Amino acid sequence: MNKTILITGGAGFIGSHLLHHFVKCYPNYQIINLDKLTYAANPTFIADLENFPNYTFEKVDLVDSGAVEELFHRYRIDNIIHLAAETHVDRSISGPMEFVMTNVVGSVNLLQAAKKFWLAKRCPGRFYHVSTDEVYGALGEEGSFNEESGYAPNSPYAASKASSDLFVRAYANTYGLPVVISNCSNNYGPNQHPEKLIPLVIRNICQGRPIPIYGKGNNVRDWLFVGDHVEAIDRIFHKGRRGQIYNIGAENEWRNIDLVRMLCSFMDQKLGQKEGRSQALISHVKDRLGHDERYSIDCRKIKEQLAWQAKTSFLRGLEKTIDWYLARGFTREEAVCEDQKSVLV
Ligand SMILES: NC(=O)c1ccc[n+]([C@@H]2O[C@H](COP(=O)([O-])OP(=O)(O)OC[C@H]3O[C@@H](n4cnc5c(N)ncnc54)[C@H](O)[C@@H]3O)[C@@H](O)[C@H]2O)c1
Numbered sequence: 001m002n003k004t005i006l007i008t009g010g011a012g013f014i015g016s017h018l019l020h021h022f023v024k025c026y027p028n029y030q031i032i033n034l035d036k037l038t039y040a041a042n043p044t045f046i047a048d049l050e051n052f053p054n055y056t057f058e059k060v061d062l063v064d065s066g067a068v069e070e071l072f073h074r075y076r077i078d079n080i081i082h083l084a085a086e087t088h089v090d091r092s093i094s095g096p097m098e099f100v101m102t103n104v105v106g107s108v109n110l111l112q113a114a115k116k117f118w119l120a121k122r123c124p125g126r127f128y129h130v131s132t133d134e135v136y137g138a139l140g141e142e143g144s145f146n147e148e149s150g151y152a153p154n155s156p157y158a159a160s161k162a163s164s165d166l167f168v169r170a171y172a173n174t175y176g177l178p179v180v181i182s183n184c185s186n187n188y189g190p191n192q193h194p195e196k197l198i199p200l201v202i203r204n205i206c207q208g209r210p211i212p213i214y215g216k217g218n219n220v221r222d223w224l225f226v227g228d229h230v231e232a233i234d235r236i237f238h239k240g241r242r243g244q245i246y247n248i249g250a251e252n253e254w255r256n257i258d259l260v261r262m263l264c265s266f267m268d269q270k271l272g273q274k275e276g277r278s279q280a281l282i283s284h285v286k287d288r289l290g291h292d293e294r295y296s297i298d299c300r301k302i303k304e305q306l307a308w309q310a311k312t313s314f315l316r317g318l319e320k321t322i323d324w325y326l327a328r329g330f331t332r333e334e335a336v337c338e339d340q341k342s343v344l345v
Contacts, residue, residue: 249297
């Protein structure tokens with residue numbers, strides 16, 4: 001069936017992988033990529049999609065409600081997969097307002113446009129909101145979050161995502177908007193911004209810089225390869241039940257310090273250097289304010305109801321990620337330029 005799908009945040013990390021998947025696997029879908037192109041975007045990763053007749057890019061800020069409505073007019077959008085967001089917890093701590101504007105106001109602008117254009121025409125489309133496990137807050141050593149867990153966000157980022165989830169829920173209950181929400185654990189893979197842990201470690205090793213670890217590094221995260229998340233989004237978009245929430249996780253929990261040590265060892269092998277050289281770069285720094293101790297996702301619902309589960313082993317996923325950055329990203333040449341810059345400054 002033909003669909004016109006608005007994917008927001010398609011120039012970012014997860015959105016760019018999702019676009020490659022949807023544009024190439026579903027040639028009968030018209031895909032509109034709405035993105036403001038903030039510092040987090042990397043349009044070169046999706047540049048080849050410009051050659052596909054079913055793909056269009058629109059540089060739009062979600063906070064601009066008029067521009068968002070204009071897209072609905074122009075393209076007759078009948079489905080939305082909403083990923084655009086400010087996503088870095090540290091930035092949300094130093095500047096929360098940007099997160100309120102994009103993640104809350106921007107999401108409500110999108111809901112308003114969908115309500116205005118869809119409900120008047122009884123459009124049977126879907127408003128799919130992509131969210132995070134961080135909305136549930138932190139766990140101790142035991143237990144996992146399921147779809148019934150209460151919201152207890154601890155960082156301004158998590159609070160802004162929780163708020164957008166609640167608005168999506170309210171638009172479903174109040175106006176009958178056909179929504180679905182997913183809450184996913186930490187992603188990793190090619191094309192992630194180097195402010196995030198795994199690419200940051202790879203970059204700093206390449207450049208011989210210290211690898212900062214918050215506190216003792218005991219915080220636990222569940223790591224999912226981005227390609228597996230894209231498959232989950234596809235499954236939920238096509239088969240998920242209206243009004244439902246699905247948790248997505250990899251059942252792959254690691255303490256930050258153990259993950260970084262493993263990456264160091266991998267990088268020593270890849271760079272052909274003596275084992276232990278990268279680990280020597282590890283530098284413990286003052287802990288992040290309100291740092292959540294542990295996230296863990298119970299993803300039985302999506303496994304049982306939609307027959308999805310993570311397929312990529314952590315070792316394979318990390319290898320693909322490292323190879324991508326070494327081949328296209330953090331080359332030694334870049335390291336030289338960066339170092340020269342810091343000397344000049
Ligand atoms: N990365 C993860 O580990 C993870 C895990 C679970 C859920 N999520 C969620 O998935 C979504 C995508 O995350 P990501 O890591 O790919 O993010 P990202 O930071 O890599 O990309 C975000 C994209 O949104 C765009 N954007 C930001 N503000 C905008 C605005 N006002 N208008 C239009 N576009 C704007 C940016 O230009 C960028 O291309 C987010 O909603 C995030 O909360 C991410």
